[in-house]
Amino acid sequence: MTDIAFFRLPGGRAWIGQGPFESFAEAPAGGGVFYVNDFDLTDAKPWKKPARLIEVAPETLATTTGWNGAQPPHIQWAKPATEWFKMAFRRIRREVLARRLEKMVPVLTESGTITEGDPVRLLERVMSAPTNTWGYGWVNAQGGYLGATPELLFRLQGQTVETMALAGTAKPGDQAAFLTDVKEIEEHEIVVRYLTDRLSTLGQVQREPRGLCQTTGLLHFQSHLRVTLERPSEPGALVKELHPTPAVGCLPREEPWLARLREYRSQLNVPGFFGAPFGFIEPGEIPTCHVVVAIRGMSWAGNQAQLPSGCGIVGGSAFDHEWRELRLKRESVIAMLGL
Numbered sequence: 001m002t003d004i005a006f007f008r009l010p011g012g013r014a015w016i017g018q019g020p021f022e023s024f025a026e027a028p029a030g031g032g033v034f035y036v037n038d039f040d041l042t043d044a045k046p047w048k049k050p051a052r053l054i055e056v057a058p059e060t061l062a063t064t065t066g067w068n069g070a071q072p073p074h075i076q077w078a079k080p081a082t083e084w085f086k087m088a089f090r091r092i093r094r095e096v097l098a099r100r101l102e103k104m105v106p107v108l109t110e111s112g113t114i115t116e117g118d119p120v121r122l123l124e125r126v127m128s129a130p131t132n133t134w135g136y137g138w139v140n141a142q143g144g145y146l147g148a149t150p151e152l153l154f155r156l157q158g159q160t161v162e163t164m165a166l167a168g169t170a171k172p173g174d175q176a177a178f179l180t181d182v183k184e185i186e187e188h189e190i191v192v193r194y195l196t197d198r199l200s201t202l203g204q205v206q207r208e209p210r211g212l213c214q215t216t217g218l219l220h221f222q223s224h225l226r227v228t229l230e231r232p233s234e235p236g237a238l239v240k241e242l243h244p245t246p247a248v249g250c251l252p253r254e255e256p257w258l259a260r261l262r263e264y265r266s267q268l269n270v271p272g273f274f275g276a277p278f279g280f281i282e283p284g285e286i287p288t289c290h291v292v293v294a295i296r297g298m299s300w301a302g303n304q305a306q307l308p309s310g311c312g313i314v315g316g317s318a319f320d321h322e323w324r325e326l327r328l329k330r331e332s333v334i335a336m337l338g339l
């Protein structure tokens, strides 16, 4: 099978990149290149230029890729155990209550067995995911990952950087209580403050009022932010400046806490793609660069599948509430992928 990279914009425009891919440390001129890395940004050459780039639409996706006769997958999911996650939750909450830490996002991963079919066919579902999400995918013969995320890390067009804080979660039916929920608002505003601090070193930051974002079965607080850069910036440098935000990482974003987060992620077998930046630079003279946060997706290696979800822990977090939120997030992915 040819290696594949996939990116779909909220408006529906989408691109398939077919390998082999050439890797670069900095984005090459002319666009038509993907940004692929893991959560810890371990790939020093994350810009991947495909041998062939094709703009695709829902009706042309299957014919363009061929899928080599692959059938949609069946996956048997196993209920996740609580104990390791509960331990991480308690330790994080203790640090928050002691005011050493403001927020951290542990991740729980549900595992599954692919009993038949090929997950690559799920790209068709990602292609038709809700229009306020960005579709992403990275697939090779051994495995891959894909999903549809509502979270933009940044969009860079000329000197303008747009980003968003997306944090705070409820079920769509609970909207009235959500709007005044102090704990959810705090969880959200921590992300806004972080982004404002980071971006204000680059130029003057404008923030829009806190609003709502509804995706498959979930409601979030969302705030848009924008800055006009005082000096030009390379998109790879912006990734390093902003990632990980406290919507998927921790605050303070300092090495000892990042090390703790990595420790929890490894204990809880979190796949490397989860919460990582994934991006695409549109082809063209003055290309727009889109980098999103890879959440609301699944990964696989051979016949083993992983379905991760994370939740922000702050002082007011309660275990049962967070456990339910993690389940709602995974159910939203299952529904979006039609699994």
Ligand SMILES: C=C(O[C@H]1C=CC=C(C(=O)O)[C@@H]1O)C(=O)O
Binding pocket: 105, 151, 166, 167, 168, 169, 220, 246, 247, 248, 295, 296, 308, 309, 310, 311, 312, 329
């Ligand atoms: C980490 C996830 O969501 C992030 C995005 C929106 C709301 C979130 C929250 O309320 O915790 C998370 O920050 C996930 O979907 O697994």
